[in-house]
Amino acid sequence: xxxxxxxxxxxxxxxxxxxxxxxxxxxxxxxxxxxxxxxxxxxxxxxxxxxxxxxxxxxxxxxxxxxxxxxxxxxxxxxxxxxxxxxxxxxxxxxxxxxxxxxxxxxxxxxxxxxxxxxxxxxxxxxxxxxxxxxx
Ligand SMILES: [Zn+2]
Numbered sequence: 001x002x003x004x005x006x007x008x009x010x011x012x013x014x015x016x017x018x019x020x021x022x023x024x025x026x027x028x029x030x031x032x033x034x035x036x037x038x039x040x041x042x043x044x045x046x047x048x049x050x051x052x053x054x055x056x057x058x059x060x061x062x063x064x065x066x067x068x069x070x071x072x073x074x075x076x077x078x079x080x081x082x083x084x085x086x087x088x089x090x091x092x093x094x095x096x097x098x099x100x101x102x103x104x105x106x107x108x109x110x111x112x113x114x115x116x117x118x119x120x121x122x123x124x125x126x127x128x129x130x131x132x133x134x135x136x
Contacts, residue, residue, distance in 0.1 A: 013038035013046035013061045021055055036061060048109075059109025069116035074108045076123045084126070086133065094133060098122045 011019040017040045024035040027047055036057045038046035046061040062070065081091035096106045099115050108116065125131045 011036050011057060011061070013040070013044060014063065014066075015040060015044045015046060017044065017046075019046070019048075019057075019061055024049065059107065066113045066116075069113040069120075070108050070111060073111070073116035073119045073123075076120055076127065077108065080123050080127055084133070095119060 013019050015038060017038050019036040020039050021034055022037045022041075023031050024033055025031040026037060026041065027035060033050060033052070034055050035047050035049050038044040038061060041047065045063050048057045048059055048061045050056055051058060059070075077091070077095065080086070081088055086094075092103075092106050095101070096103060099106075099111075099118050101115075105111075108119075111119070126133055
């Protein structure tokens with residue numbers, strides 16, 4: 001799978017301010033490694049964590065509501081393909097189609113709250129057994 005490369009040096013918050021690499025203890029009061037935090041923090045609550053052991057951001061900066069939507073969409077989506085025996089690559093292809101994304105954009109870590117909600121709207125009925133994935 002192609003991984004979207006984010007130029008961390010030019011990483012920007014959704015508010016337009018640049019992001020700076022800081023220790024996550026500024027967010028959580030306890031360190032979980034580095035995080036990219038909005039330079040307007042704490043006035044702006046934009047931040048994103050890093051891939052374990054690196055300074056590479058997990059996605060783009062998000063506010064609390066977007067982070068919650070991504071978390072919810074991610075767990076439902078992972079549950080979908082794991083529980084239905086769908087190959088991960090097929091599941092991602094399906095996601096691209098239902099949300100209208102390119103393969104570059106099909107990463108929950110960079111999706112907007114609206115896109116996460118659209119994904120959930122498609123995933124939940126399949127999980128509940130009310131509908132099937134097309135072509136299955
Ligand atoms: Zn910001």
